[in-house]
Amino acid sequence: GNSVTQMEGPVTLSEEAFLTINCTYTATGYPSLFWYVQYPGEGLQLLLKATKADDKGSNKGFEATYRKETTSFHLEKGSVQVSDSAVYFCALGANAGGTSYGKLTFGQGTILTVHP
């Protein structure tokens, strides 16, 4: 079945540091890949997405590239801010037909804390 593995957290950085959160996946077919963010006390918000190999998703300075050869979708940001402190989830969306269609499979989440 489908699965997503994220790097273990928590991750603690100073403001303006470079961020990488690793994400690898196992899937059949050609899934879509997503990064969602959960700020404290809130629901999940879509941060960025990529629907096919070599696509790069980007938003708010965050980027991730869909790498089919390495089955990865690593999240990066060149300069983090205190306001980026949140839990980040990598997710895989089943694109194939059938009973799993529409289902998101999430990684375990990575807690990011950015200090001033």
Add this chain to the structure above:
Amino acid sequence: DTAVSQTPKYLVTQMGNDKSIKCEQNLGHDTMYWYKQDSKKFLKIMFSYNNKELIINETVPNRFSPKSPDKAHLNLHINSLELGDSAVYFCASSHWDRLNTEAFFGQGTRLTVV
């Protein structure tokens, strides 16, 4: 305007009680979901409905019964609550679209069973 709204936001109840969580979306989506987030933040799908039809039921105890009166609503009823049901429950919705399974999430309902 809230796109996906859940009520209540917090729910504290005793073991053995029956409770419901309501969810509504105003995005015109035809597919809705319930996800459970445990204390370690892990998210797992419970159910999905497409056009009021159950599509996914992920080995959830039958004490949990989703009900979809129309495409814009998906409620979750839980019978005989147990301590292990304590979690945050998220409702979500999306289009049934082969190229884009992006889902929009509600704010969550934090259920505490005591």
